[in-house]
Amino acid sequence: MHIYYSDLAAFNSICTVSIFVEMDFDAVAKYSVLHAKPSGLTLQYGTAGFRTKAENLDHVMYRMGLLAVLRSKQTKSTIGVMVTASHNPEEDNGVKLVDPLGEMLAPSWEEYATCLTNAEEQEIQTILSDVCQKEAVSLHQDAFIVIGRDTRPSSKKLSQAVIDGVSVLGGQYHDYGLVTTPQLHYMVCCWNTQEHYEKATVEAYYQKLAKAFVELTKQAFSPGDSHRSLKVDCANGIGALKLQEMECHLPRELLIQMYNNGTKGKLNHLCGADFVKVHQKPPQGIEVKPNERCCSFDGDADRIVYFYNDAAGHFHLLDGDKIATLISTFLKELLSKVGQTLTMAVVQTAYANGSSTRYLEETMKVPVHCVKTGVKHLHQKAQEFDIGVYFEANGHGTVLFSKAAVEKIRHLAKEEKDNQKREAAKMLENTIDLINQTVGDAISDLLVIEAILALKGFTVHHWDAMYTDLPNRQLKIKVADRRVIDTADAERRVVAPPGLQEKIDGLVKKYKLSRAFVRPSGTEDVVRVYAEADTQENADTLAH
Ligand SMILES: CC(=O)N[C@H]1[C@@H](OP(=O)(O)O)O[C@H](CO)[C@@H](O)[C@@H]1O
Ligand SMILES: [Mg+2]
Structure with missing residues (x-):
């Protein structure tokens, strides 16, 4: 792993003198002019960071580089900066900061982000000093930032502006370049867990997920199985590049055909998870034959929805609620085989279809909790349980396993004498390893879903028939x-x-x-x- 230092001539001269103990406000000011704020523009750090037209974001990126350094110093941890506007049009862009365990930025720091972004140039110094004072940021502390970006034409230049901000405050950084949003979250977590979670490389991510998938589906694939082919609409985004990189690690039984891979179409245009969910129809650029299992990623590959057309040509969407139901049913069955009484719950938002809630509570007897819209709210609630399954209806979600649950399951997978129980524990263990617990991850979720369908011998129909959505x-x-x-x-x-x-x-x-x-x-x-x-x-x- 290489650590890159800024190549800014100015920065080099500063850091030899001040060794990061003080902020060099002259340098901050000098670079602020190079990353000037368009006059009259106000933005807010919202549910998913800052998002707007790419041409208005240069100053935001630079300033988020500055703020990331302070957050890194304060938490004594690696902080992530992801440049993406997810499912928004190609002309847009955005940025969000990723906190130490790969989770969303803490709310008080969202406020600093908004304040810093909207400040006039001459106010930047005061705001940075205020943040340092309020949050007891030690300037002696080193800062390390990891940066990622999606495939938008504007992303490269904008991530360079982030690097300028990081460097001018003496932060070190590693630029992962093109990665999916969940890959960047995963890398942040790796860095901060001394790589216990896994090595902080994209290659290690592929290897870990692929190994878990192979182990989990060992007994599932039968020769000549025709159900395992899957058409993936990659929204003409980063998901295409990364799924392609991962493909060679996956077993041949899982036949992935990629569409909207970015070679022709425009990002998110008439395709992608958001389009499919909102318009309730298949994306363009993919031929959907009756009963074929298909799925769509969004532009930064942190969301996934499945869909198919039935024999009569009717479109069926399997959204985040259907995914949560499938995964929690699978986990519950394994838990009862293992004979463990770990607490499990599903976390939804108000947008969850009423049928899914009823099915989970009444048929599956799984407790359901409803929280405010936004991944951070779901993530936070899900942390309260041994196993917390959370999905937004739009397809963003994952499963969280408490430390105690992971330890228990790993122990049983090794030591349990009863063969059946041990095998079930092993399956749970592989499921844990297959899931990106830092944030919703289209690639990881795809593999979890495909594994469960293969193990259960389910077609997309069987899955869809678990309950019927209310119109x-x-x-x-x-x-x-x-x-x-x-x-x-x-x-x-x-x-x-x-x-x-x-x-x-x-x-x-x-x-x-x-x-x-x-x-x-x-x-x-x-x-x-x-x-x-x-x-x-x-x-x-x-x-x-
Ligand atoms: C109904 C809906 O889909 N809302 C989305 C949307 O939030 P709003 O606050 O509804 O604009 O964007 C969020 C960030 O991507 C996502 O988490 C959320 O699910
Ligand atoms: Mg997204």
């Missing part, structure tokens, strides 16, 4: 100021403006099996409306 509709509404809407109860009820919730309640009562809520988006200037009911027509009318 639903999501709408976006532009309003003058979305912040007037305030919600409670994991965003399922409106508490302001007064009277709105009563109106919604009145409408919901008119339909069977119905549910509806509104909330201001955390990533777009819109209010989102969600409704579900017994028929599509009723769901549509209720939403409208």
Whole structure:
């Protein structure tokens, strides 16, 4: 592993003199001018970091490089910076900071990020000093930052701006270049666990996942099996490059055919997980034959949804709720085979289809918790259990295993005398190794799902038939100021403006099996409306 130092001439001269003990504000100011803020622009660090048109992000990147150094010094850990705008259009870009265990940035630091990004040039110094003081950042501490980027044309230059910010404050860095968002999260975690989690290379990531997949599916593949071919829509993004790199590590029985691999089409344009979920139809650039199992990644490969067309040509979506159900059913069965009473729960948001919640609670007897939209909320809740399965309906999710659960399972996989129990424990152990626990990961989730389907001998039909989704509709509404809407109860009820919730309640009562809520988006200037009911027509009318 190489550690790169900045090649900035100015930085080199600074670091020999000050050895990072003080911030060199002259250098910070000099480079701030080179990464100037467009006047009048204000941005907010939202659910997924900063996102906007790429041409407005140069100063944000530079400043996030600065902030990442302070966060690294404060936590005495490696911090990640990922340059991506996920499923947004190719012209957009964005950035988010990744905290020490691969998780999302702490909320107080989100505020610093917003403040620093919107500051005028002459205010930067004061803000950096304030952060150091409030957070007791020791400037003597070394800083190490890992950087990754997606395939957008603007990403390379923007990640260079991050590097400028890191270097000017004397931080060291490793630039992973083109990686998926979850790969970068995984690398951050590796660095901070002294590589106990795994070696901090993309190659080691492939090897670990592939080994776990091979072990887990050992008994599953039968010769001449025709169900194991899978068509993958890569959204013309980074997922294509990385899945291609990984393919040689995977067994031949898993036949992956890639579409929208970025050689022709535009990123996220008429394809990708978000397109498929929102439009409820297959992406362009892929021929979907009846009953063929297909899936879509989003632009930075942290989300996945499955879909197929039935014999009558009807489109079926298997979203995050279906994925959570499949995985938790599988885990629950293994746990009962092992004879262990580890706590397990599924964490969802208000957007989870009511049928999935009912199926999990009533049929599977798995406790379900509802939290606010945004991965960080799901992740946090899932940490409360030995096994926490979390997925947003849009396909972002993973499974978290507590340290105690991992130790117990690894012990049983080795020492358990009862053959059947030991084998089940081994399967759980391989499942743990197959899952990227830092964040939702389309490649890792794909392998988990394919392994479970193969082991259960399930076709996409069997999986889809576990429960039937309630018809639903999501709408976006532009309003003058979305912040007037305030919600409670994991965003399922409106508490302001007064009277709105009563109106919604009145409408919901008119339909069977119905549910509806509104909330201001955390990533777009819109209010989102969600409704579900017994028929599509009723769901549509209720939403409208
Ligand atoms: C309904 C919906 O899909 N909301 C998305 C969207 O959040 P909003 O706060 O709804 O804009 O973007 C988030 C970040 O990518 C993602 O976590 C979330 O699931
Ligand atoms: Mg994404």
